[in-house]
Amino acid sequence: MALYYPPNQIKPNLFANAGEFTFASNNAPFSGSYHQLSNGKYYSEALHSNKSQEIIKGSTIGGNQDDAIINSGVLPQVVTINSFNRNNSIYSGVTKAQTRVVKELPINVLNLPTAEDYKIGEFTRYFAKKINEDSYIEFTKEVYDKLVGKDPSVYYEQYIAFKLSWRLVGDKDKVYSTNRNITDLNIKQLNLFRFGDYLKHNYLKYYR
16 A cells, blocks of 8 residues: 655655656666655656556767667667676775666667558557556567567566557458457557557558
8 A cells, every 4th residue: 555645744745857767676777657645756657556556867878879770779878877897806895886777768660560461461560558557659670579578678667569460451340350459459458548549440541
């Protein structure tokens, strides 16, 4: 149960952009609604609740963001971690060395069907839902494979990756109902709240 804080001890309905905060528990990036308590600490969610997790300021974004968006669909972030220096016999593993690890944050990238996909009649769309939010992103197969494969270079811990088989050609009404049914099935199986809204219920997207 979340601790109760009087309204005069909470600064609610704040919003963090990508790169401003990380989760205190695992240093994973955080963006979205948050609030601040009178003790100076920050927590996720617009108001304090059982879902709230402590977040801390500070995240260094590295690399060229434009190249990341165009080429890979991920935004690189630099995270500093501590590791013991095992090679120094004098300090016997007590001295800590700073290691910089580049991890990638998935971002929206258009994954367009090809001419070959239209010949086949369908293609695969790749998505992810942020674990602690009803927010979604669409990206390429390359990013999807990294997330489901738990690639240490990406923040896979914060996302649930999934894919949809998407009809492109055929009878218009059948294409619409097929894509809608596939979407509804995934919504039920994966608890994808508001995913239909994210798609704008456009089940004829890319249809020809």
